[in-house]
Amino acid sequence: DAKTTQPPSMDCAEGRAANLPCNHSTISGNEYVYWYRQIHSQGPQYIIHGLKNNETNEMASLIITEDRKSSTLILPHATLRDTAVYYCIALGHGANSKLTFGKGITLSVRP
């Protein structure tokens, strides 16, 4: 599984877009980029995943660079409830792929 690197923390103002970066320079061709988030003392929540095309759902957008070495999760209009730890994971599919979580990036949304 490719190693991912995220800054430890960032903040943004409520109502503004939050752009969370992730580096995965060793990602292989069959590995997807996944994003989860964990609000304090709760279980993680799946947000979005993608292979090489940009993806959007009701929660966020995922922008993957053309060389796939980095990606950005975008929360278009951050709210206070988006304050959480966000995990970026690079992982293939299949029976041998096991999801593991690093320390993630702590996003603080300020009023």
Added chain:
Amino acid sequence: DGGITQSPKYLFRKEGQNVTLSCEQNLNHDAMYWYRQDPGQGLRLIYYSQIVNDFQKGDIAEGYSVSREKKESFPLTVTSAQKNPTAFYLCASKVDGSGANVLTFGAGSRLTVL
């Protein structure tokens, strides 16, 4: 509503005692997972099961045991052999073991050893 139920939410135990954490899902998912989280850390995989009556060790299985006798249930036993069991334990499931890694998590069980 479909989901994962973990119980108890909080648990205290004395050193030397075994304790079993319950995890039940009604999502009809084949695969189930147990993770451990320590303060300020990420999640580490303890055990996982891709199908009934089968399970594999994760990265930190020592001192833990599991069973998967029913599709909907995947209990975790923290044994006295686990040297530092105080942690937040999370159970998760996904549709099948080979598909996309979209996991549904329970709310967690917080174990404190006194």
